[in-house]
Amino acid sequence: MNVLSGILPLYKPAGFTSHDCVMKIRKLARTKKVGHTGTLDPDVTGVLPICIGQATKVADYLHDAPKQYRATLTIGFSTDTEDASGAVLETKTIDSSLDEEQIRSVINRFIGNIEQIPPMYSAVKIDGKRLHELAREGKTVERKARPVTIYDIVVEEINLHTEYPAVTYTVTCSKGTYVRTLCTDIGRALGYPAHMSYLQRLRSGPFELAQCVTLEEVEAAVSAGGLQKLLYPLDHALFQYPAVHIPAGRVQAIRNGLSQRHLRPDAWQVGDKLRLYAPDGTFLALHEVTEIDREKGVESKPVRVFPEGEA
Template sequence: MTEWSGILPLFKPAGMTSHDCVMKIRRLAQTKKVGHTGTLDPDVTGVLPICIGQATKVADYLHDEPKRYRAQVTFGVSTDTEDASGTPVEKAAIHGKLNEQQVRDVFKQFTGEILQVPPMYSAVRVNGKRLHELAREGKVVERKPRSAIIYSMQIEEMNLDQLRPTVRFTVDCSKGTYIRTLCVDIGKALGVPAHMSYLQRIKSGPFTLDQCYFFDEVERACADHALDKLLFPLDQALLQYPHVEVPAGRVQAIRNGLSQRHLRPGHWNIGDKIRIYAPDGTFLALHEVIETDRDMGVESKPVKVF
């Protein structure tokens, strides 16, 4: 049996959970070592990087990377789930009450670091139980606000002169950002009920929508024993860290988990991470800087060895 290893940028279809996607890839690739890098709700489509084999070692790093979404907020109705799948809880007639400048001004208020209260229909745990489990029991519990970062938001289209006004936009944000809650909070800032009526993830870390494969392509590749042709190398998840090449004589030492002294380092600080490569381009390890010395150079120790 072939041991696949790499990152599969999957296009997650609507109607499947991220866990469903992982389970299906496990069956197709015939391996248990499969993990995803950032949950998407069942109704949401788009980029879902799947780590297979050795690449599961870098899943957390990819999960921590910024995400980009294309979303739509609909004004005039709020729901219990904060998205279009939920039950309406508030309605308001707002036709003609919103103008473009007003909307643009409010969107600007939500860039930078913001605080969000996790929605009840989410996987956050409170006292050992997931919020969505409590919500389905009809319970509402107090949630502490969480910090998120909105790096940028771009309004793509506004349709304000209709019964239920909509705004379509793209947003670059940190991990853990709830776009549903962002839509609701934008509505609150405008003084109207709102919910998220559409969402697609169009970028996750370095992976974009046009790089993604559909399940039928994955199925064909697995049937042809050619899944490797769809996989990106695992260091693709670590491109945010500097590339460092070590001499051939140090390759085995790095593979054995030893530290490395760098005599011509970049502008690194203690705690910075670096990617270590052999002269032939083989990715060896992810290291962390543990010592900097003006005369002796920089020392790094392994975080993960591949």
């Protein structure tokens, strides 16, 4: 009997928490070994990779991978949750001088390495308690700013012909980025209270919206006995790292957890990670470059080895 294992690129519907999706998949897959790779708020839709079976071993790598979102920033009022679900905190009439050029200029200032203060309505823990629990108790506590990276922002649409102007954009960002906070910070930089009125995750690591399946499609696959066909191999969680095919004579050594010497190092640096494959394409291990020698080549050592049949 084959053990179910792989990554399910799930389309998370509105109204479900990420944990709800995990519990649903656990029930359908009949296994407790299920985990998601990055929380989405209940109102947010989009890409939510679910790791099943042995693939849970690489969930952290998907969680750490860059994400891409489509968001709508609404300018003119802020909320306590920084999104459309919260209570209005502040409103301000929009000055007629606000124009597209000003909005684009301010947004571009947020591309790069920035710092964000986590919102009170978030899962961040302070002194053992989650911020959203404190927020629901009516408490506000001091939060330290955290570094995040905004790789790119592409403005798709600006609507100034409404009481509360709206800006829709796609953003590619590092893990830990709060797009809600990005919206409020952009608004503040424009001189207005603002909030995020819409959010959809378009990409998580190597998985994009077009690859996703719905919960209904998962249920149908389970009924037909074909859930495994919807799953991607666990090495898809590591596609951000270069692939290296090793000689057949070294396959067993790699499976045994030994290091590997690479004679053609390309542009690798110490600390870089590599995906090691057998000549037939079987995924063997994730390695890390530990030494670079101009004459001897590059040495890598295992971060995690995937036994035969596991990957």
